């Protein structure tokens with residue numbers, strides 16, 4: 001069975017997201033933990049969470065994916081910006097424990113001229129400060145497109161970050177198909193080779209989730225602009241090979257395509273049709 005969901009708005013709470021997911025044929029979803037601009041988080045409503053946990057158990061959802069605000073920069077040169085990222089990670093991870101055993105994805109950040117090595121060092125130090133032995137959430141580093149001074153567009157960089165993390169079983173990777181193609185991994189012509197490279201450098205056991213997006217830009221453009229499935233430079237054929245790849249097909253896929261809910265429903269239906 002294809003494990004698939006899309007990015008949903010968290011403004012009405014967990015039950016509302018679960019119901020919306022079910023309506024469009026999804027068995028998981030992604031959501032922002034808080035407003036990416038103002039960083040404000042909705043208060044946890046314990047009744048909502050309780051009902052949500054019952055629904056996802058009954059409907060056999062796979063792990064849901066929380067996304068940290070993309071406006072955070074955990075490896076900024078400015079201490080206040082780094083501290084804000086840390087504070088938000090800590091609060092988000094605390095909130096995640098209301099829905100135990102799920103995943104939390106974040107962008108490693110931009111080194112803004114400090115250099116890749118310094119950036120990598122700061123990110124792993126941050127993770128060592130915020131990760132707790134008792135947490136049940138797996139924290140995922142997202143593969144990035146390499147726009148500006150973004151860290152994480154090369155598998156080696158993610159590997160280096162994870163190597164310096166003490167609680168290794170608490171971290172993993174979320175692979176974004178738009179980002180890695182933009183970042184110079186040719187999943188249209190060499191999907192097998194890219195997966196092998198991931199396995200050699202990071203290890204496929206670390207790959208926990210896939211952001212399934214087409215891209216508005218050609219190969220290796222380092223731009224990061226998502227496109228609807230089948231309407232960009234990846235195309236439905238390449239995307240279908242991703243979801244059907246024997247090493248990937250059991251993973252959860254999360255759509256982050258430029259769509260309203262009807263568009264997501266259509267994409268989910270289309271992807272289920274090409275899933276073998």
Ligand code: FE
Nearest residue numbers: 067070107142
């Ligand atoms: Fe992201």
Ligand code: FE
Nearest residue numbers: 142176211256
């Ligand atoms: Fe993504």
Ligand code: ZN
Nearest residue numbers: 179224225226
């Ligand atoms: Zn993106």
